[in-house]
Amino acid sequence: NAGVTQTPKFRVLKTGQSMTLLCAQDMNHEYMYWYRQDPGMGLRLIHYSVGEGTTAKGEVPDGYNVSRLKKQNFLLGLESAAPSQTSVYFCASSLWTSVQETQYFGPGTRLLVL
């Protein structure tokens, strides 16, 4: 089991460029999440998905879009990157019972927007 993987690991963008971050999980989890982490801070939820074909906004969704076309993949898109989006992005997945269970995290993608 690879668990949760993220590509790319590191990316540099110029302001206004677009990119897509890919998250993949092989644990058959229903729930997937995208977070951002800024220096010295905890994680802030960008978007999440409770199943294939569904997405929902988190705490800081502006400037990002997501898609969950396949259960195992969750894509995060930046349409027009801004320096404020410089951050480390983490993807996570979890099972769902009737409450939130353990989340399994990927290794992160470091994004620098110049």
Next chain:
Amino acid sequence: SQQGEEDPQALSIQEGENATMNCSYKTSINNLQWYRQNSGRGLVHLILIRSNEREKHSGRLRVTLDTSKKSSSLLITASRAADTASYFCATDAIQGAQKLVFGQGTRLTINP
């Protein structure tokens, strides 16, 4: 706004000592989780305690939960250099249980 708030923000102790970190939250929860993050890495789940539990152990970890005070503590006994990391608490509010809200973390440094 953050649901969980950790205290202290940073903690530095000698190897072999015990480390205690605290977490406070604002709304009623289903469960509370603790995660560890080594520098530059993703978060790793440590322990989950449900709202009807008061204490839970896992190896050198001991977690307590006081729902009346809306607080939790994580105790790491007999600390090791490898315990150096940031520790985060995360809660799922009963209203909105499909997601976790993370605190800002406690940065723990174990000095050899």
